[in-house]
Amino acid sequence: MTSEIRIGIIGTGGIAHAHARAYKQIPSAAIVGVADIVPGKAAGFVAAEQLEAEPYTDHRELLSTDIDGVSICAPNAAHHRLTIDALRAGKHVLLEKPMSVTLDEAIEMVEAARVSPGMLTIGFQPRYDPNMKLVQEIVQSGQLGNVYYVETGGGRRRGMPGGTFIRKELAGAGAMADIGCYSLDMALNALGYPKPVSVSAYTSNHFGTNPKYHPEADRFDVEDFGVAMVRFERDLVLQFKISWAMHMDTLGATMFLGSEGGLKVTPHGTGNWSGVWDGSVGSMTLYHDLMGLQTQTPVPAIAHQKDLFLEKVRDFADAIREGRPAPIPGEQILIQQAIIDGVLRSSEQRREVAIELPLLGDSAGAS
Known part of the structure; x- marks a missing residue:
């Protein structure tokens, strides 16, 4: 694994912008590709976030590149399909909550993570x-x-x-x-x-x-x-x-x-x-x-200035680089x-x- 973690973002809704801003604060991570099924949205996102990234309308094209991991920021109904595709492609996955629409989908996602070289972590920044x-x-x-x-x-x-x-x-x-x-x-x-x-x-x-x-x-x-x-x-x-x-x-x-x-x-x-x-x-x-x-x-409450969203994304990137298990594994969120x-x-x-x-x-x- 190289020292730079190559990241893709799938889905360019509101939460994707938070992911992009977080990755840009992590020196060891670089967003190299963005995918959205709506024509033009990925390119618009790349421009809006001032990224040096390739836009795609088909997430499978993004997954075929040499990225290390993806943030999945699509609507809930797409979580299952996108996660399965990413894990089968051997990519690490940071998936926005909720994990899935149905329990059967969540079970299939956990099964896919268990046989994939990629990990599945779910985004619970609190x-x-x-x-x-x-x-x-x-x-x-x-x-x-x-x-x-x-x-x-x-x-x-x-x-x-x-x-x-x-x-x-x-x-x-x-x-x-x-x-x-x-x-x-x-x-x-x-x-x-x-x-x-x-x-x-x-x-x-x-x-x-x-x-x-x-x-x-x-x-x-x-x-x-x-x-x-x-x-x-x-x-x-x-x-x-x-x-x-x-x-x-x-x-x-x-x-x-x-x-x-x-x-x-x-x-x-x-x-x-x-x-x-x-x-x-x-x-x-x-x-x-x-x-x-x-x-x-x-x-007494612990005073802090942590950006919890940044901490979530950073932990994902660090886990990829260090070869650690998923910070918040799918097996937990399946429950x-x-x-x-x-x-x-x-x-x-x-x-x-x-x-x-x-x-x-x-x-x-x-x-």
Whole structure:
């Protein structure tokens, strides 16, 4: 492997610009190709980002070049096909969340990564916040004892996207996949990604389908709210709730309840688009007994100036150069895809449904 990592970008939507800006800050990485199925879009992106890169309308042409890895920034419905093609071409893949539209797609993607010389890592930049890492350290330190109940998720009072995000054929799911995946990753990564066994859920889209609240109400066919109770092995339950829009200020903090202590974590930020775990941590409080007295201890937040998106992209490039495993492997995110799949099935069937994970291996643990 040369010292310079040669990168391609597939898909030139809004998030692709964040990837391009991040790569340009990494001296060891160079964007050498960009692909978009819409004629002219790749060339326009190259010009807008002032890249010395070749534009393509067929991603397979890009994958046939001597690039080392790709950032996949296409709509959710294209994640599966593009990832499979890249892995079969032997390229490393940084895939934007959510991992896939269906559970079967996610399983095929993991299978492809296991036989490919390329790795598959999923883009969850909040993991690079030192406060998120502190949450994980506290939960896994044993201070809470046996963790038996977790409550996670978040709610925007108003924060509904449009375009490809609200069409099931392109997005697969709505709030669950868009911002719920961050909430799940926060909690599951702290817990070591335990294996789920069943879920009972409810979803709705009262706001998205109402023209009073959304300008594309006639095209809105995904959920804007969801709540679920997920059961895991080792007698653990998780309450998961998410909302793009609601008549409430918050759906509450994330909580870890253990036999020896509890941890409450609030999200960072204020306003209509805040209240979810796509950002940082606002505050943390540890609840425990001390000398027989009920005690609560504030956990000081770690001040930092890290660009979390840059950290995500840099870790991918460094992993390629150093020959390291995927920073956030598909085997982990397959678990949350199974949960989201179970949520949607349970909501449609209006009953509890089983979750089956045929491909869980030893590599599906916390990082």
